[in-house]
Amino acid sequence: MIERRKSIVPDKITMINLVWTTMIAAMLTATVTLYQEQSQMSDFNYPQMTGRYNDLSYY
Template sequence: MFKRNPMALDKVTMINVVWTSMIAVMLTATVTLYQNKSDPSEMNYSQMSGRYQDVSYY
């Protein structure tokens, strides 16, 4: 009844392969970039503090 166009199936397959490859590369890059992050408790940042001063403008 319906004829399948092999060219259309190849395009869909190619798009799926490219999309899956892109997702895999992004996941690998994310894991690689965050792999060397050390424990946040070991980082020595200076304590930032501030004061709130209620000033009336009237």
């Protein structure tokens, strides 16, 4: 029977999953932090900027 040795270094799939999970957690934390800062800025009551889009035909 072939015996499989335990490796100290995690395999490639485990490392990819760990990096992916860390990136998602960091982005979620950054998003929540930015939205909390934005809600505190709404106390100043700045006027909302609006824009218009005109679809012009070139033919």
